[in-house]
Amino acid sequence: MSLDLSKVIPQVGGMITKLKSDGEERQKHLQHSLDILCNQIDNIEDLAEKIESSKTSWLVAGLTDRLDQHYKVFPVPPEFTVIATDGSHIDVDRHQSARCYLINIGTVMLHYGISPHAILNSVPHLCSKAEDLVITPTGIKGREQPIEGNLLGIKRSVEECYQLVKLAGELPQNIQTIALVDGSLILWSLEAYPQFVAEELLDKGYLHYIEEIRKLNSDREIALASYISFPRSTDVVNTLRVAICPHGSPDCDRYCSTSDRRDCDVVAGVRDRDLFSNILGQGDRSSVFISRSSIVKKWYGIHQIYFFYLKVEDEIARIEIPQWVAEDESLLNLVHTLVLDQCQRGQGYPVALSEAHEKAVVTGVDRENFWQFVESSMTDDHLPTFTSAKSRSKRTRWI
Amino acid sequence: MNIRMDNAQRLGEVIEASTTDFTAQCFELFQSPPLGSLVKTIDESAELFGIVCHATTASLETGRRPIARGKDETNDEAIYQSNPQLLQLLRSEFSVLVVGHKKNEKLYYYLPPKPARIHSFVYLSSTDEMKEFSQSFDFLNVLLNSHLLIPTEELVAAALRQISQVFEDPYSFLVTAGKELAILLGGDFNQIKTIMGKLKQ
Numbered sequence: 001m002s003l004d005l006s007k008v009i010p011q012v013g014g015m016i017t018k019l020k021s022d023g024e025e026r027q028k029h030l031q032h033s034l035d036i037l038c039n040q041i042d043n044i045e046d047l048a049e050k051i052e053s054s055k056t057s058w059l060v061a062g063l064t065d066r067l068d069q070h071y072k073v074f075p076v077p078p079e080f081t082v083i084a085t086d087g088s089h090i091d092v093d094r095h096q097s098a099r100c101y102l103i104n105i106g107t108v109m110l111h112y113g114i115s116p117h118a119i120l121n122s123v124p125h126l127c128s129k130a131e132d133l134v135i136t137p138t139g140i141k142g143r144e145q146p147i148e149g150n151l152l153g154i155k156r157s158v159e160e161c162y163q164l165v166k167l168a169g170e171l172p173q174n175i176q177t178i179a180l181v182d183g184s185l186i187l188w189s190l191e192a193y194p195q196f197v198a199e200e201l202l203d204k205g206y207l208h209y210i211e212e213i214r215k216l217n218s219d220r221e222i223a224l225a226s227y228i229s230f231p232r233s234t235d236v237v238n239t240l241r242v243a244i245c246p247h248g249s250p251d252c253d254r255y256c257s258t259s260d261r262r263d264c265d266v267v268a269g270v271r272d273r274d275l276f277s278n279i280l281g282q283g284d285r286s287s288v289f290i291s292r293s294s295i296v297k298k299w300y301g302i303h304q305i306y307f308f309y310l311k312v313e314d315e316i317a318r319i320e321i322p323q324w325v326a327e328d329e330s331l332l333n334l335v336h337t338l339v340l341d342q343c344q345r346g347q348g349y350p351v352a353l354s355e356a357h358e359k360a361v362v363t364g365v366d367r368e369n370f371w372q373f374v375e376s377s378m379t380d381d382h383l384p385t386f387t388s389a390k391s392r393s394k395r396t397r398w399i
Numbered sequence: 400m401n402i403r404m405d406n407a408q409r410l411g412e413v414i415e416a417s418t419t420d421f422t423a424q425c426f427e428l429f430q431s432p433p434l435g436s437l438v439k440t441i442d443e444s445a446e447l448f449g450i451v452c453h454a455t456t457a458s459l460e461t462g463r464r465p466i467a468r469g470k471d472e473t474n475d476e477a478i479y480q481s482n483p484q485l486l487q488l489l490r491s492e493f494s495v496l497v498v499g500h501k502k503n504e505k506l507y508y509y510l511p512p513k514p515a516r517i518h519s520f521v522y523l524s525s526t527d528e529m530k531e532f533s534q535s536f537d538f539l540n541v542l543l544n545s546h547l548l549i550p551t552e553e554l555v556a557a558a559l560r561q562i563s564q565v566f567e568d569p570y571s572f573l574v575t576a577g578k579e580l581a582i583l584l585g586g587d588f589n590q591i592k593t594i595m596g597k598l599k600q
Contacts, residue, residue, distance in 0.1 A: 108484070116483035345482060347466075355484050358463070 026269040033267045033275055036240045037067050047243050051292075054242050054250040061235035062290030064306075064326075069287040070280050074337045077176050079113030082342060083167040084180040084352035087156040088362040090370055092133070092148040095391035097384070098374050100128035101148065103156050105163045106359025108352045111175070122359040123163060137196035145197050150189050157187060158205040165212045168222055177222040178338045179213055182353050185226045185305050185320040191295050202299050210303050214324050223331040224322055225339060227350055231318035235307075236272045236289060240264075272309060273316035280311035285319075285336045288326050310336065312343040407522040411493065413440055416514040418497070419545070421449070423521040425491040429456060434549075435557025437524040437532060438495055440515045445502040447511050448524065448532060449495035450558045453548050456491040465489070495521070496545055496554075498538035508537035526565045533562045533572070536579040543583060552590060555580070556597030573598050 040047055048063045090102040102124060109119040127133065127147075134144040135151075147155050164179050171177055187206060190198045213224050241264035242250050256262045276286055286309040296305050306326035310317045319339055325331045342350035362370075378385050410432050411423035421440065425431050431454035432438060439448050458464055465485075469478045479485055500511035524532065532538070542555050559576045563569035577595060584591050 110483055112481070112483065116480050118483040118487050120484060120487045351482070351484065355488075358460075 022269065026274070029267050029270045030274050030278070033237060033240055033270045034278055036244055036267065037275070037279075040240070040243050041066055041068055043243075047239065050245075050248070050250070051239060051242050053248075054245075055252065055254070056238065056242065056250055057252040058238050058241070059233075059235050059291075059293055060238040060242055061307075062292050063239065063287075064290065065287035067236065067239065067287065068279055070284040071286075071336065072281075073283045073285070073340050074333050076337055076341050077334075079111075079175055080334075080338060081112070081171055081175050081177040082108075082110045082180065082338060082350075082352040083164060083171070083177060084108045084182075084350065084356040085160040085163045085167070086182050086353060086356035086360045087160045088360040089152055089156050090362055090367050091152055092146075093371070093391075095388040096371055096374070097386045098128065098378065099133060100126060100374070101133075101152055102126050102362075102370060103152075103159050104360050104362050105156075105159055106356040106361075107163050107167055108356045108359065109167055109171070110352050110355075113175075118355075120355055120359055125159065135197050135200045137194075137199075140196075143194075143196070145193060151193065151197070151201075154187055154189055154201055157181075157183075158201055158209070161206050161209040164224075165209045168213055168216055171220075171222075173220045175220070176334055176338075177220070178335055179222060179224045180339070180342070180350055180353055181224075181226045182357065183226060184228060185210075185224075185322065186291060186293055186296055186300075188293070188295060198295075198299060207300065207303055210322060214303070214322070217324075217331075221330065221334065223325045223328075223335045225325065225335045226320045227339060227353060228318040228320065229349060230315060231271070231273055231309075233272050233318060234270070235291065236286075236309075237267055237270050237275055240267050272318070276309040276316045277311065280309065280316070282311055282313075283340050285310045288321075288332065291320075308336075310340060310343075312340060313348050315348060317343070407525060410438060410521045410523055413515045413517055413519050413521060414492070416517060418510055418514050420452070420494060420496050421447075421515040421521075422492055422494045425493065428486055428489055428491050431456075431491050431493040432523055433557070433561060435554060435559070435561040437529050437558070437562060438521050439524050439528070440495075440519045440521045442511070442513060442516055442519065444513075445500045445511055447497055447515050448499045448501065448506075448528075448538075449497045450538070450542060450554065451493050452496045452545075452554050454491065454493040456489055459488055459490050463488070494548075496542065496547070498541045499532070506532065506535075508535055508541070529562050529565045536576060536583075539576070539579060539583060552593040552597060556594050559594075559598060 044063060044066050051060050051062065054060060085105055085107050087103060087105045089104065092099060092101045104122055104124045107121045107123060111117050132147070134146050136144045145151065160181055164181065168177070168179055187202060190202055210224060213222060216222050244264055244266070246263055247255050280286060288306050288308045291305040291307060302324060303322040305320050306323060307318055307320045310319055319335060321332070321335055325335060339350060342352055345351045346354050375385050409426065410430070411425040413421050414424045415422040432451050434451055434454070436451045437448060438451060439446050441447075468482060469475055472478050472481065497510060499506060499508045501507070539555060542558060543551055545551065547554060559573060563572045566572045577598070580594060581591055
């Protein structure tokens with residue numbers, strides 16, 4: 001037996017007890033948060049200024065509207081299209097003889113209206129060329145970043161966006177459309193990599209493709225959005241931390257780096273979704289907020305990321321949109337309406353994303369078949385196939 | 400051979416085959432041929448004839464079952480209008496029991512030397528082919544001796560009903576078939592009665 005569950009059971013019991021006590025504490029904090037939010041309703045401009053002048057150790061949302069503002073959904077247009085992509089990958093395996101990775105993107109086009117129809121597809125792409133396997137800075141020799149692990153995940157997001165552009169380009173001009181991806185539009189993990197990696201994947205890749213989608217709006221209405229289910233973010237709750245900070249210009253490192261207990265800890269543990277599940281009615285969206293993350297400020301430019309929360313049945317979802325969608329009332333309303341409609345058609349999660357995931361998914365069996373096929377193809381062509389002893393050991397278990 | 404088949408009604412494509420039967424996926428969802436239809440598929444050397452003995456419509460992927468969606472819809476067609484992806488996620492299949500084959504223009508009422516070829520097309524037999532094939536009732540013997548998912552009597556009756564429709568006098572065809580069945584089933588009066596009861600149209 002590889003996992004002895006009998007040894008885990010008492011640990012699970014301990015975890016449940018802790019969760020219970022934490023839950024009671026968080027409920028108190030949530031009530032505090034809601035009280036603070038009510039007090040801030042009339043001071044929104046002051047709060048926005050205080051946020052701008054703050055230097056916090058946590059991410060604070062930028063404000064565009066009142067914190068408690070909520071908007072009802074608009075009627076669904078008679079004819080519209082939803083496009084979506086999602087991806088999955090087989091990572092580079094250093095125990096295999098061929099150095100390569102595979103990205104599989106699921107693409108979905110759903111058209112609703114008089115003649116409803118759907119196109120579901122998957123686009124697998126095997127990468128084994130030197131330029132696919134590493135990123136090298138232009139003009140500088142000796143530096144390179146291998147594309148594997150987390151970076152391959154980012155590369156996959158770029159491919160998802162590329163396929164979205166391709167889908168969008170094939171659509172007729174006169175139909176209102178939303179283009180959806182799963183997860184965040186902010187490629188957070190790039191912060192851990194050198195500048196030339198961000199230049200390649202973000203500037204020349206992801207943001208370039210977002211710009212392609214934006215440009216399509218010259219002769220049609222197409223909005224880009226990403227959907228985050230059950231978000232853990234606290235950007236809006238953190239605006240309340242700023243609000244209750246006793247210092248005029250909050251500076252965590254300066255005033256609170258050594259203190260055990262901070263005034264703003266009365267809202268600790270509360271997430272934005274807890275806050276908005278008490279504020280939003282069914283199908284409502286919150287105000288639009290601005291992401292003030294450093295990667296967005298540094299790289300995103302006109303595609304700066306805004307977000308709002310949406311109440312879908314029992315869940316609060318976070319919807320991220322680029323600035324040009326947030327500032328165009330028609331596109332913003334289109335995202336609100338159609339994302340909610342997609343969730344209602346898809347048992348609480350956008351049906352287009354759900355189907356894109358189904359087309360993209362690479363199972364454990366698929367992975368095994370892929371590597372077996374690579375190996376047998378190499379053998380057929382009389383290429384040497386070396387696999388590590390560890391890999392062989394995992395495949396053939398013995399006593 | 401393909402040129403000759405251009406006018407025939409193409410029903411689907413073989414996706415599973417054995418010596419005794421094959422399964423075909425319909426090109427259009429829900430468009431499986433009626434139970435008991437005489438269909439054929441073409442191998443490099445022979446035409447295989449079979450009787451449609453079962454049909455299903457189910458999810459393309461095992462593990463993804465359809466769920467009820469029509470609670471707030473006015474009719475079932477509205478479900479497909481509201482969920483256009485459904486047509487891409489379901490598939491219709493039909494199974495065919497091989498009852499004979501044709502080689503060098505001669506019909507044989509026994510199993511072919513090889514099973515149907517995977518991905519070969521399946522066609523609905525033409526009126527002439529049905530008339531020619533039913534000149535002999537030897538195929539009934541194959542149907543009666545097969546292990547099927549449906550009662551044998553259902554399939555025999557369905558096949559005879561289907562084929563009878565191509566004759567100007569279907570009743571006369573069914574009377575002849577009934578006599579043949581009486582010989583084949585000997586003293587099994589109950590089985591004959593069951594089949595006869597299902598031949599009424």
